[in-house]
Amino acid sequence: MRKQRSLLIFLAVVAIISSIWFYVFITPSQQTLDQQMHDVASQLKCLVCQGESVADSPAILSQQMRGVIRQQLQSGKSEQEVIQYFVSRYGDRILLSPPWQGLTLLAWLVPIALMLGGILLLFLVLRSWQSQADRSPLAADRAESVDIEQNELAYYQKQIEQELATEDPVFSRPGSEVD
Amino acid sequence: MYFSDIGIISLILASGFAVFTMVVATLGATRELPQFVASAKRSVLTVAFFLILASAALIVSFLTHDFGLSYVAQHSNLAMPWYYTASAFYGGQEGSLLYWALMLSIFSAIFVFTAKRAPAVLVPYVMATLMGIETFLLIVLTTVSNPFVRLPVPLADGVGLNPLLMDPGMLIHPPMLLMGYMSFSVPFAFAVAAMITGKLDSEWLRSIRRWMLVAWSIQTLGLVLGAWWAYHVLGWGGYWGWDPVENAALLPWLTATAFLHSSMVQERRGMLKVWNLSLVIASFALSIFGTFEVRSGIIQSVHSFAYSAIGGYFLAFLGIVIVFSIGLFIFRLPKLQPEQEFDSVISREGSFLLNNLLLVGAAFATLWGTLFPLISNAIRHQTLTVGPPFYERVDGPIFIVLILAMGIGPLLAWRRTSTRTLRRNLGIPALAAAICAAVLPLSGIRDIWANIAFAVCSFTAGAILYEMWRGVRVRHRHGEPYLLALYMLFERYRQRYGGYLVHLGLVMLAVGVIGSQFFQVQQEAVLKPGQQMTIADYKLVYFGNIDRTYPDVEVVTAQLQVWHNGQLQQYIYPGSKLYASFTNQPTSLISITTYNLTDLYVFLANWNGPYEATIRIFVNPLVPLVWLGGIVMLLGGIICWWPQRKKRPISNRVGAGAVPGGVGTLASPPSQQQPVPDRVGAGVVLGGEGTLASPPSPSIESIIGHPNDNKEATT
Numbered sequence: 001m002r003k004q005r006s007l008l009i010f011l012a013v014v015a016i017i018s019s020i021w022f023y024v025f026i027t028p029s030q031q032t033l034d035q036q037m038h039d040v041a042s043q044l045k046c047l048v049c050q051g052e053s054v055a056d057s058p059a060i061l062s063q064q065m066r067g068v069i070r071q072q073l074q075s076g077k078s079e080q081e082v083i084q085y086f087v088s089r090y091g092d093r094i095l096l097s098p099p100w101q102g103l104t105l106l107a108w109l110v111p112i113a114l115m116l117g118g119i120l121l122l123f124l125v126l127r128s129w130q131s132q133a134d135r136s137p138l139a140a141d142r143a144e145s146v147d148i149e150q151n152e153l154a155y156y157q158k159q160i161e162q163e164l165a166t167e168d169p170v171f172s173r174p175g176s177e178v179d
Numbered sequence: 180m181y182f183s184d185i186g187i188i189s190l191i192l193a194s195g196f197a198v199f200t201m202v203v204a205t206l207g208a209t210r211e212l213p214q215f216v217a218s219a220k221r222s223v224l225t226v227a228f229f230l231i232l233a234s235a236a237l238i239v240s241f242l243t244h245d246f247g248l249s250y251v252a253q254h255s256n257l258a259m260p261w262y263y264t265a266s267a268f269y270g271g272q273e274g275s276l277l278y279w280a281l282m283l284s285i286f287s288a289i290f291v292f293t294a295k296r297a298p299a300v301l302v303p304y305v306m307a308t309l310m311g312i313e314t315f316l317l318i319v320l321t322t323v324s325n326p327f328v329r330l331p332v333p334l335a336d337g338v339g340l341n342p343l344l345m346d347p348g349m350l351i352h353p354p355m356l357l358m359g360y361m362s363f364s365v366p367f368a369f370a371v372a373a374m375i376t377g378k379l380d381s382e383w384l385r386s387i388r389r390w391m392l393v394a395w396s397i398q399t400l401g402l403v404l405g406a407w408w409a410y411h412v413l414g415w416g417g418y419w420g421w422d423p424v425e426n427a428a429l430l431p432w433l434t435a436t437a438f439l440h441s442s443m444v445q446e447r448r449g450m451l452k453v454w455n456l457s458l459v460i461a462s463f464a465l466s467i468f469g470t471f472e473v474r475s476g477i478i479q480s481v482h483s484f485a486y487s488a489i490g491g492y493f494l495a496f497l498g499i500v501i502v503f504s505i506g507l508f509i510f511r512l513p514k515l516q517p518e519q520e521f522d523s524v525i526s527r528e529g530s531f532l533l534n535n536l537l538l539v540g541a542a543f544a545t546l547w548g549t550l551f552p553l554i555s556n557a558i559r560h561q562t563l564t565v566g567p568p569f570y571e572r573v574d575g576p577i578f579i580v581l582i583l584a585m586g587i588g589p590l591l592a593w594r595r596t597s598t599r600t601l602r603r604n605l606g607i608p609a610l611a612a613a614i615c616a617a618v619l620p621l622s623g624i625r626d627i628w629a630n631i632a633f634a635v636c637s638f639t640a641g642a643i644l645y646e647m648w649r650g651v652r653v654r655h656r657h658g659e660p661y662l663l664a665l666y667m668l669f670e671r672y673r674q675r676y677g678g679y680l681v682h683l684g685l686v687m688l689a690v691g692v693i694g695s696q697f698f699q700v701q702q703e704a705v706l707k708p709g710q711q712m713t714i715a716d717y718k719l720v721y722f723g724n725i726d727r728t729y730p731d732v733e734v735v736t737a738q739l740q741v742w743h744n745g746q747l748q749q750y751i752y753p754g755s756k757l758y759a760s761f762t763n764q765p766t767s768l769i770s771i772t773t774y775n776l777t778d779l780y781v782f783l784a785n786w787n788g789p790y791e792a793t794i795r796i797f798v799n800p801l802v803p804l805v806w807l808g809g810i811v812m813l814l815g816g817i818i819c820w821w822p823q824r825k826k827r828p829i830s831n832r833v834g835a836g837a838v839p840g841g842v843g844t845l846a847s848p849p850s851q852q853q854p855v856p857d858r859v860g861a862g863v864v865l866g867g868e869g870t871l872a873s874p875p876s877p878s879i880e881s882i883i884g885h886p887n888d889n890k891e892a893t894t
Binding site: 006013016017020021034035038042043045052053055056057058060063066092093095096097098103104106107108110111112114115118119122126 | 415416420529532539540554555559561563564565567568572577602613620621627700701702782784
């Protein structure tokens with residue numbers, strides 16, 4: 001019964017939030033020209049400086065490039081088209097992140113693949129550990145461990161209360177802890 | 180006779196003593212000769228003495244402007260104020276290595292002084308390893324990268340320090356970061372010692388954890404200071420550019436963080452030994468790799484020291500470290516069996532495994548991105564850049580999941596958690612996240628990713644604060660006022676609550692990063708006197724430029740008025756400094772003013788005579804939280820690591836009664852507490868442990884504030 005009620009509350013909250021999000025995000029967000037220009041410029045590398053994007057660089061060339069980006073966006077090009085324009089003029093080296101094609105695809109895929117592999121490995125390791133644990137002689141009482149836990153905890157709680165009550169809170173120092 | 184002669188003599192003597200320590204310590208340990216070990220200890224102190232002497236010689240050479248010394252002539256001049264002159268000591272390649280060697284010797288000396296706290300069997304091997312690293316540094320310092328090389332003809336005046344380094348940040352950031360790199364040597368030395376002796380018990384773990392916490396705290400401070408410096412000096416409105424050198428500093432921090440978490444699993448449950456050792460070794464290897472990468476100039480970076488001769492030495496050393504560690508591993512592997520079995524995925528140890536996967540995954544992705552230009556260059560002879568957009572897309576989601584795990588993890592019990600307790604514990608944080616998710620979009624935050632990220636942050640902050648509140652409430656019920664109760668929680672359970680504080684700091688930092696990442700607004704305009712520019716709620720009115728010329732430096736500043744919501748706030752003077760000796764490298768004076776956690780960041784990009792200026796403005800919301808969060812993290816780290824006062828003698832308060840399920844524990848010697856098969860739950864065995872191992876009496880701690888011991892539920 002309680003379980004059901006909390007589930008209902010949970011669902012209600014999810015519904016409210018998702019309706020708000022839906023309402024807010026369905027209305028098209030108007031990005032200002034400045035924001036769009038910044039988005040594009042932060043994808044491009046400043047060619048005369050070290051390790052800075054066109055958006056961040058104070059160099060004259062970057063200032064001019066920002067001007068070009070603004071013009072092109074004003075003339076109705078999409079962000080992707082503007083980036084393509086710069087790639088066609090300067091090659092891939094102007095991009096700040098490796099493009100999604102050819103060899104440079106590896107830059108993206110290897111970390112993603114390893115992350116997924118790691119999750120899979122973790123899952124397999126955990127499963128084999130757990131099945132080992134289930135086969136071990138201790139497995140029998142593990143099933144009831146949760147119940148025991150509750151009883152034991154009541155017991156300790158009492159003990160702690162006594163302990164705390166008898167102790168002077170300021171001057172006692174029980175040493176280190178384990179956590 | 181110059182001071183530099185004292186320096187070079189000290190370096191040579193120090194390397195002699197370092198080699199001597201290695202030999203004597205190893206002999207003392209293998210042949211069991213305590214007097215040899217004692218001699219090694221004194222020899223470590225001697226090395227520290229000579230390195231202090233060498234460093235003092237270099238600093239004195241700087242302060243006396245001995246331009247016959249090549250390093251001094253290249254990195255200082257007569258016009259520099261004395262504090263920058265002295266800090267030029269670590270401003271270049273050779274000096275920074277000397278500083279590193281100095282710090283390593285000082286840490287080794289601290290280790291010798293506190294050696295009583297460490298397991299005695301390990302001490303000689305730890306010293307030998309530390310001095311092995313020291314020997315390598317001293318070889319480099321006396322051969323390829325000697326700071327005491329003299330010029331054939333002394334110069335009249337030096338070249339001066341790179342103007343970017345003439346900043347208050349210079350006085351603290353590089354020494355901190357170098358010290359952070361160096362400090363991973365001590366845990367590494369402990370790992371080597373443990374692999375040689377086979378002593379990987381809880382005592383070892385306690386020592387290595389404390390040193391790792393120290394290293395972690397220093398590295399945290401170094402990273403935050405680096406970000407702060409970049410923010411205040413570089414003028415692009417940000418603080419973290421995913422530059423290869425920044426990444427190199429982040430990598431060991433990530434693996435060290437992973438170790439600090441997974442070592443808790445070993446401490447409690449005796450599992451993951453191999454993994455923990457690998458993390459310690461990886462942290463050290465990554466710090467050496469970072470140094471190699473920075474010094475060799477193989478990867479383009481803003482920080483480049485651009486000296487390639489030394490890179491090879493570090494690469495060779497890295498190779499030795501890796502081969503040596505793997506060899507020891509293979510030798511020791513049979514002893515590294517887990518002592519306990521895994522119970523359930525939904526448990527604290529399960530969440531630590533996830534945490535480790537995420538941290539190591541982030542470290543790998545960052546390393547991969549840093550190295551990828553090299554790989555691509557080798558295969559296709561094409562230079563390309565892996566820049567911020569890459570890391571933001573790959574690491575960003577990992578960090579968000581990490582923050583979520585940070586909120587859930589501490590709510591889970593060791594071994595297994597019943598779904599009922601979990602649900603109860605998740606209620607309040609979930610409520611916090613729900614409120615955040617519902618309110619933020621209505622208050623105008625229209626970015627879906629920013630909303631998710633903020634909701635995750637509020638979940639985790641809610642979880643931590645609720646956890647603290649429960650601890651305080653339990654103590655308050657026993658008659659402690661709230662503030663005292665909070666203080667006592669931190670005082671008694673330092674590691675736990677220090678850890679929560681670190682988490683809270685990281686959440687604050689994350690909120691700052693999210694805010695500035697998603698909601699930074701910027702504008703640029705060319706202004707003439709009287710003209711104004713408006714950005715967000717701010718209006719700036721330009722008046723003109725002021726040009727002041729000093730003997731060695733020219734300072735140009737623009738004068739502007741800041742209006743916020745229609746009210747005049749103040750005058751600001753963003754500007755630019757041009758040093759006479761580095762005319763092609765102006766440094767900027769950035770004006771940063773903070774209004775309600777929002778930074779108004781004004782940068783003078785260009786100017787033309789007294790009446791025209793190009794002004795760039797960034798409005799950076801929440802950036803102050805980044806620094807605040809960094810400070811809180813550091814504070815938490817220090818609380819975790821700060822030594823406890825003298826331990827209390829054995830107390831029998833909780834007594835045997837606390838271990839109804841495992842009476843056998845009482846009879847076993849302290850060093851074998853870990854493997855006890857605890858039938859009833861973590862709290863129980865800990866109760867037993869407290870009674871016999873004199874040091875900890877963690878019984879209270881394991882109950883108060885523990886997720887599955889909510890009072891209402893148990894009484």
